[in-house]
Amino acid sequence: xxxxVGFVAAALVIIVVxxxxxxxxxAVTARxxxxxxxxxxxxxxxxxxxxAAAAVAGLTALLTASELGYTVLRLVGALxxxxxxxRALVDFVRLRRSGAGEAPAHPHARHTRxxxxxxxxxxxxxxxxxxxxxxxxxxxxxxxxxxxxxxxxTTTAAHTVLAGLFWIMxxxxxxxVLLLLARVEGLLRRPAVRQGLAGLSGVSLVGLGGALxxxx
Numbered sequence: 001x002x003x004x005v006g007f008v009a010a011a012l013v014i015i016v017v018x019x020x021x022x023x024x025x026x027a028v029t030a031r032x033x034x035x036x037x038x039x040x041x042x043x044x045x046x047x048x049x050x051x052a053a054a055a056v057a058g059l060t061a062l063l064t065a066s067e068l069g070y071t072v073l074r075l076v077g078a079l080x081x082x083x084x085x086x087r088a089l090v091d092f093v094r095l096r097r098s099g100a101g102e103a104p105a106h107p108h109a110r111h112t113r114x115x116x117x118x119x120x121x122x123x124x125x126x127x128x129x130x131x132x133x134x135x136x137x138x139x140x141x142x143x144x145x146x147x148x149x150x151x152x153x154t155t156t157a158a159h160t161v162l163a164g165l166f167w168i169m170x171x172x173x174x175x176x177v178l179l180l181l182a183r184v185e186g187l188l189r190r191p192a193v194r195q196g197l198a199g200l201s202g203v204s205l206v207g208l209g210g211a212l213x214x215x216x
Contacts, residue, residue: 007148027088027201039120040127041174047131052163055141077133078213085205092198
């Protein structure tokens with residue numbers, strides 16, 4: 001029981017401390033609304049499921065054992081975070097220039113504006129890719145699980161239980177965040193708030209991407 005309590009405590013710290021997942025979720029929700037935020041969270045959770053399964057299967061051990069593979073994935077992940085950050089900063093500039101929280105009307109806006117389904121698909125893909133190409137997440141699964149053992153279970157079974165528990169805890173945390181964002185959805189629609197969140201999330205994502213690229 002003490003091992004399980006220790007795992008839950010360590011997992012809570014890792015889950016709650018802000019990182020790329022939470023930053024991206026806030027950025028997408030502020031830019032495209034609650035439904036896009038839900039799609040982003042779904043992508044993040046699928047990414048966690050894939051990486052957890054890979055860790056249980058031992059695939060992440062192969063990743064961290066290959067210096068070249070790890071470096072390539074780390075740089076790809078860093079570039080993707082920077083890409084998302086730049087997009088958020090572009091939104092910040094657009095909102096600042098418009099002065100009304102919306103881009104100036106385009107004569108063909110009704111034909112070019114993406115529909116809700118497309119926005120959801122893009123948001124889902126962003127959440128999934130940002131999670132999958134972050135080698136720190138994969139390394140976390142590899143480094144955390146071996147530190148905890150569950151009496152009566154084999155190593156594979158114990159890691160499966162821990163991976164499932166971590167996934168459920170992450171889902172509950174993201175659900176809580178989405179619930180809170182839904183409560184303040186009106187506030188998020190205000191031009192000044194959208195602009196501020198776009199700028200803050202943009203800087204944060206670029207910073208996280210730069211830090212990931214510079215770390216070995």
